[in-house]
Amino acid sequence: MAALDDLVSLLDLEQLEVNLFRGHSQDRDRVRLYGGEVLAQALMAAGRTVDADRRVHSMHAYFLKLGDPKIPVVYDVDRIRDGRSFVTRRVVAVQHGQAIFNLAASFHAVETGPEHFDHMPEVPPADSLPDPGRLPEDEPETIDRQGGPHVIDALDFRHVGDPWEPGENRGNPVRDPDQDTWFRTRGRLPDDPLLHACVVAYASDLTLLGTATLPHPLGHDDAGFMMASLDHVMWFHRPFRADGWLLYHVHSPSAGAGRGFATGQIFCDDGTLAVSVAQEGLLRPMRAAR
Numbered sequence: 551m552a553a554l555d556d557l558v559s560l561l562d563l564e565q566l567e568v569n570l571f572r573g574h575s576q577d578r579d580r581v582r583l584y585g586g587e588v589l590a591q592a593l594m595a596a597g598r599t600v601d602a603d604r605r606v607h608s609m610h611a612y613f614l615k616l617g618d619p620k621i622p623v624v625y626d627v628d629r630i631r632d633g634r635s636f637v638t639r640r641v642v643a644v645q646h647g648q649a650i651f652n653l654a655a656s657f658h659a660v661e662t663g664p665e666h667f668d669h670m671p672e673v674p675p676a677d678s679l680p681d682p683g684r685l686p687e688d689e690p691e692t693i694d695r696q697g698g699p700h701v702i703d704a705l706d707f708r709h710v711g712d713p714w715e716p717g718e719n720r721g722n723p724v725r726d727p728d729q730d731t732w733f734r735t736r737g738r739l740p741d742d743p744l745l746h747a748c749v750v751a752y753a754s755d756l757t758l759l760g761t762a763t764l765p766h767p768l769g770h771d772d773a774g775f776m777m778a779s780l781d782h783v784m785w786f787h788r789p790f791r792a793d794g795w796l797l798y799h800v801h802s803p804s805a806g807a808g809r810g811f812a813t814g815q816i817f818c819d820d821g822t823l824a825v826s827v828a829q830e831g832l833l834r835p836m837r838a839a840r
Contacts, residue, residue: 553703554737560587560701561594561748569627571595575619576701583617583650585779586755588643590748592653595625596639597744604637604657605789606747611653611782618645635659667787667823668815676732676795676819679708705753708732725764727802727812729757735793749792750816750825751784758782759831762802762810779831780809790816790824808834 556576563571573591575583589611597606617623623643630638636658643651710730733753739745759777790796797819802812810833816825 553701554735554739557701557704557735557749557752558739558745561590561745561752563591563594563598563625565598566624569599569629571598571625571627573623573625575617575623577619580619583619583623584755585613585782586752588613588617588623588651589653589755589782590752591623592625592641592643592651593655593751594744594748595627596641596653596655597657597748599627599629599639600637600657602744604659605743606655606786607658608785609653609655609751609783611651613651613779613781615645615648615650616778617643617650621645623650630654635661670797670817670821670823671730671799673710673730673732673797676708676734676797679710679732681706681708702756704736706734706736707756724767727761727764729761729764729798729800731757731798731800732795733798734795737793739791739793743789746790746792747786750790750796753792754784754798754814754816754825754827755779755782755829757798757800758812758814758827758829759810759833761800761812762805762831762833764802766805776832776834777810779829781830783828785826786824787826788818788822788824790818795819796824805833808832 560573560576563573566572575587577584592611593606593609623645626642626644628640630640636656639655639657641653641655642649708731710732735749739749759779763777797817798814799817800812800814802810804811809830811830812828814827815823816827818824
């Protein structure tokens with residue numbers, strides 16, 4: 551499908567120099583870049599400088615400034631270390647001569663060792679849930695007043711229970727800070743583990759911060775309220791395919807001091823834990839901004 555081709559194209563960065571890459575947004579009419587887009591492109595830039603036998607196992611990122619979708623993003627990769635087992639990269643995303651985002655990523659040679667993991671929550675299988683055709687508008691980083699990124703149509707989302715709709719909590723009973731969502735691409739991807747990791751990174755920013763609002767009577771479309779991702783961390787535990795069903799289990803253990811915190815676990819449909827995620831973001835009334 552065209553949207554999936556566009557998503558793959560979004561992650562196919564232009565190489566300007568040995569350690570320098572350029573990415574373009576396909577949603578230039580948006581107010582700001584979607585955070586998952588920058589996250590995924592930065593990971594792709596880092597991975598392009600690493601041998602294929604090293605797989606990403608962790609990434610730690612900070613969102614520094616709102617990105618401008620109307621101009622390209624330049625990704626400058628610093629080859630921090632190339633060891634026998636681990637490779638470390640730092641990536642700075644630049645627009646208008648300023649850093650808007652930075653990322654540290656570590657890649658690891660495949661090894662074996664003791665193994666255990668959390669059990670997947672008991673939820674209905676993805677194929678038993680209705681296909682909404684499009685992700686509901688549940689993240690200001692994803693869906694703002696200009697509409698969501700069109701490449702999100704490349705992903706098939708199936709929400710377990712009622713998904714959070716914008717503004718639904720305002721004046722309504724609050725909900726527990728938990729969400730479960732199945733997702734996968736709407737079509738098969740090439741057999742490139744780095745591409746699959748980047749697609750999951752792209753999707754991982756979609757429901758995290760919104761989960762932190764569920765216990766509170768507010769909605770992100772309230773003009774007097776501010777929400778924005780501050781940082782984003784991912785640990786890649788086991789192989790997975792982004793074109794197979796993955797369950798995204800999200801929980802927000804805390805909100806306070808103008809910030810919300812959420813954690814996520816991404817399971818393969820056979821119940822194995824593939825990825826862990828954590829994010830903190832702004833969660834404050836506009837009057838508290840400085």
